[in-house]
Every structure is written in C-alpha cells, then in structure tokens.
Amino acid sequence: MSQSRKRPEPVEVVKQRRDVALAGLVDGIPYVQFLGIKIERHGDELTAVLPFDEKLIGNPLLPAIHGGVTAAFLETAAVIQLSWATLWEDMESGVLDPTTLGPENMPYLPKTIDFSIDYLRSGLPRDAYARARVVRQGRRYASVHVEAWQDQRGKLYAQATGHFLMPNS
C-alpha cells in the first residue's frame, strides 16, 4: 500500500458538499426559479432541465415553447456551467466553504457579453435538457457552447454560443 495516498473522503461528504454548492449557485436566482429550471449533477457534469409548463408557450397554435424561453434556458445553462467550473477547484480544495453560499452570498456570476442562438427545431410541449461546454476560458473572457434537446439526445432543438466576462476581471 502506498503511504502517500490520502484516504478518500466518504461519499456522503463529497456529495453533500457538491450539492450544497450547486444549490447555492442556482437557488438564489429568482428568474431561474420562475422558469422552473433544475440542474442535475453527475460528478462534475451538469444537465439543465426545463420541465414543460403552460406558461412557457410562445405559439399556442402548434403549440411550441417560446423562443425567448429557449434563449433564457440556454443562457442559464451556460452561466451555471461556467460558474460551476470556476467554483469546482476552490470547493474541492477546501478554499471555499459551500455552506456559505446562498441568495445573500452568491458567487459573482459571469456577465453575458453576447449570446447567439440557433433554433433548429420548434420546442415541443415537453421537458427540455441542456448541457454546456466551456470551450475556452481565459482570465477575462470565456466562450461557451450549449446544446439543447428534448426527446432524443442526438436531435438538438437548439444550440448556442455565448461570450462572457469573468467576474473580478
């Protein structure tokens, strides 16, 4: 047995820390709560979930989800992913105590510079999912790509690219 290997933390401790940090990031944003967006976590991978609701409809004839809702959903997924990636290292190393996060003590979020959305299919009246990937993160600027789908992971209904100004830059 290697003497240098640190004994791994109990799984509950790890999960608790990460879930508390994620909740601190998401729960304090009223607009995210208004749209009903939830964030699911597997390890460090996040999936944003938008459960369908009548108030999200933009075209009552089809019916289809409002394009503005899709824009907001993808932008939220991008901002959360970017903040999460920044938060992760501090959280895992113990520099940041996740229990201190909350509506009154939110981590500073990146600011959107621009956001460009491709509407590939009309948003059906059912749940939507989005996953964001930080393509490049520098000290001041970041570029993030987001993919969103509904029934089939391979059939995107929207994708977007956004540029963000990092906090404290």
Place this chain on the structure above:
Amino acid sequence: MIKGLTPEKKAEIARKFTEAIPHCGALGMTLDDLGDGEAVMSLPYDEKLIGDPRTGVIHGGAVSALLDTCCGSAVMSHPNAPAITATIDLRIDYMRPATPGQKITAKATCYHVTRSVAFVRAVALDEDEGRPVATATGAFTADGDPKRRSTEISSEITGEAST
C-alpha cells in the same frame, strides 16, 4: 396594423396579444405599437425576473424573451411577410445591465424580407434611452406562399377575418 388606431383599440390588441401567447402574459409583456414591419413592446420590472439578487438587475434571459417576441411581431406586421413566423437565429449583445425598477422597452425593425427569410434588428432600452441595454439581430422564417400565409394569429389578435 396598429398604427392609426385609437388608444382604446391599441390597448385591446395589446391585451389580446398577451392573452394569445401564454409566456408573454406570464412575463407581463405588452405590445405597445405595431405596423409596417416595426414593433414596440415593453416589459415592466418584476422581482421574479431578477437574475442577480445582489443588485436586483433582471436576468438577460428575460431581455432575450422580450427581444425575440418583439422581432417576431415586427416580422408578422411586415406587408410582405406571412402572419406567422419562427426564429431561425437570434444574436443578442448585452451593452449594460438594465437599471433595477425600470421598465424595458424593445423596438424591432424587420428591414428586409425574401421569399423565405425575414431579417430583423432590435434594441432594448430602459428609461435612459440614450444608452441601449441590449441589441439583437435575427433571421426569421417567412413563408411567402399566399396559400400558406396563415393569418390565424394576427386575426386572433386584431379581430380581423383571415384572408
């Protein structure tokens, strides 16, 4: 469509518009002016739209929803465009945070329509109209075939019969 109407008629059309689109009603969005490829819409400040609880600044997504709707309305009001449209792409540039407590107004212009595509640009302002909060440029679908020129939505909104 709306231009030249009485204030009462305009208010009625604006009300029907938000009733027809659930998400616009949920946000409290109103249609203030419409006609010849131009639309003006506004979004009153509301705590549920906050994106940054520390400052009370509303979420960029709410501004996006306003700009997207306003652009779509501008397309539907263009004389050469169909009365129904969908967003192909939309790019939003955020110039500055909107001032908390202030209403946001979007103005959109559909400046070119081909047989298949409508090109639109828009600006979002708060009470300081000299400094835009955000701008948008987008491409929207425009199916020019008169047989498929559905006026269902516009007739529903304006109360006019479909052609």
